[in-house]
Amino acid sequence: MYRFAPSPTGDMHIGNLRVALFNYICAKQSKEKFIIRVEDTDKERNIEGKDQEILEILNLFGITYDQLIYQSDNLKFHRQLGSKLLMDGNAFSCFCSAKTLEEKREQAKKDKKAYRYDGVCKKLSDSEVIENENPFVVRIKEPSEKIEFTDLIKGDMKFEPKDIDDFVILRVDKTPTYNFACAIDDMLSNVSVIIRGEDHLSNTPKQELIRKYLGYNEKVKYAHLPIILNDSGKKMSKRDDESSVKWLLEEGFLPDTIINYLILIGNKTPTEIFSLDEAITWFDITKVSKNPAKFDITKLRQLNREHIKALDPLSLSKFIGYSSKDIGKLAKIYLEEASTINEIKVKIDTIFKTKTCDEFEQEFELLKVATKDLPYFKEFDEFKAYLGEKSGLKGKKFFKPLRSLLTGSDSGPNLSDIYPHIKNYLGEIIK
RNA sequence: GGCCCGUUCGUCUAACGGUUAGGACUCCGGCCUCUCACGCCGGCAAUAGGGGUUCGAAUCCCCUACGGGUCACCA
Numbered sequence: 001m002y003r004f005a006p007s008p009t010g011d012m013h014i015g016n017l018r019v020a021l022f023n024y025i026c027a028k029q030s031k032e033k034f035i036i037r038v039e040d041t042d043k044e045r046n047i048e049g050k051d052q053e054i055l056e057i058l059n060l061f062g063i064t065y066d067q068l069i070y071q072s073d074n075l076k077f078h079r080q081l082g083s084k085l086l087m088d089g090n091a092f093s094c095f096c097s098a099k100t101l102e103e104k105r106e107q108a109k110k111d112k113k114a115y116r117y118d119g120v121c122k123k124l125s126d127s128e129v130i131e132n133e134n135p136f137v138v139r140i141k142e143p144s145e146k147i148e149f150t151d152l153i154k155g156d157m158k159f160e161p162k163d164i165d166d167f168v169i170l171r172v173d174k175t176p177t178y179n180f181a182c183a184i185d186d187m188l189s190n191v192s193v194i195i196r197g198e199d200h201l202s203n204t205p206k207q208e209l210i211r212k213y214l215g216y217n218e219k220v221k222y223a224h225l226p227i228i229l230n231d232s233g234k235k236m237s238k239r240d241d242e243s244s245v246k247w248l249l250e251e252g253f254l255p256d257t258i259i260n261y262l263i264l265i266g267n268k269t270p271t272e273i274f275s276l277d278e279a280i281t282w283f284d285i286t287k288v289s290k291n292p293a294k295f296d297i298t299k300l301r302q303l304n305r306e307h308i309k310a311l312d313p314l315s316l317s318k319f320i321g322y323s324s325k326d327i328g329k330l331a332k333i334y335l336e337e338a339s340t341i342n343e344i345k346v347k348i349d350t351i352f353k354t355k356t357c358d359e360f361e362q363e364f365e366l367l368k369v370a371t372k373d374l375p376y377f378k379e380f381d382e383f384k385a386y387l388g389e390k391s392g393l394k395g396k397k398f399f400k401p402l403r404s405l406l407t408g409s410d411s412g413p414n415l416s417d418i419y420p421h422i423k424n425y426l427g428e429i430i431k
Numbered sequence: 432g433g434c435c436c437g438u439u440c441g442u443c444u445a446a447c448g449g450u451u452a453g454g455a456c457u458c459c460g461g462c463c464u465c466u467c468a469c470g471c472c473g474g475c476a477a478u479a480g481g482g483g484u485u486c487g488a489a490u491c492c493c494c495u496a497c498g499g500g501u502c503a504c505c506a
Contacts, residue, residue, distance in 0.1 A: 114433035411467035
């Protein structure tokens, strides 16, 4: 069983998509089930409708799943198991106020020491706990031994008890914290392989500890994916436009391109350009690089050109708001100077707009007149010869304004390449 | 600061312990050409540093430096 566990607190991040994608691929390869679990335990920060948006994005990328779970639906289990830990003596009630903890944390920071919970409430007797009427949280007790687990990418990992600490599992309002809910839900769904971002690596021993205390003995495998870095070498954040899947889509990058790129970086692949289905046949999660990769939009643009090239003309035409094979073919020619759907659309739209020509204004007008009662020419050469003769222009003074008249631009692809695809629309183009 | 992970051209990467350290993107030149491009051909460019082990190290070990992640009643 594989899972992807997004929280509906923000836009789908490129890193999240990569995690979803890798889970999907591995599930497909091993023919195991794949579930989506929406981690919505933080009611304050949940954003209305975000879950649907995430699901729509997954759908757009062809990432299908077998089941959809909302973490908040498991609240009763979280509480039940929380009190089991309490009764078994593996957890304790903690009455320390947020304020005093904050002060201690700051002090530790000042002393350049790692903050650890000081364990004052761990020593409380049963009667002291019962008599205390203050609000409390539930903390788990740090383990007595090292916690070890295997990471498919990083190798064998080992964490010391003191680095796991007595962390909070139930808040004052008795809702579960992330690590607790996550560990339990993974257990309840019998998740066997957890693929997620490297930022979760230090959560792993905590989650292992929870399940260990609960007597869950199934061995869970992990794969922690290296972070995707921005240009300045830091973790990509909301500030980086490129980190938003929505933004990339709006810019005119194809889903196929984005998938290709996310698999390509930090990985060794047999080819550079490939589809998701192809990747499923050879992808190997253990071959994913251990070091973080920088996001390179230039490379993404190159891949996008390749994927657009592979599109059939009619679908490409629809992507840019037209519905004709000719326009699709024309769009492909423009790939030589554009690499996103949006950039191509601008070029094509310009062709159908009213045009002017600053450099050769007179010649431009002359040509325009010459196109009155223009016969239909199958070949560009005939078309060219006719206009050349009728206008009396030649050389630069002919081609420059002609290009402007046909494309609205003073540079671009060979007119002879463009002509076959626009010859049927000249009436709408020349204006 | 503690813990964890990492370090090959600017970027993504390849190289049973033996290669002139390879490829792709970017960049630069040339060819092509009605323009800008594409395309084709060519070029620049890397094993973080120091110690070991070894006949031989990018590759194995140690140290240093640097980079990243993480240290919440967020997920």
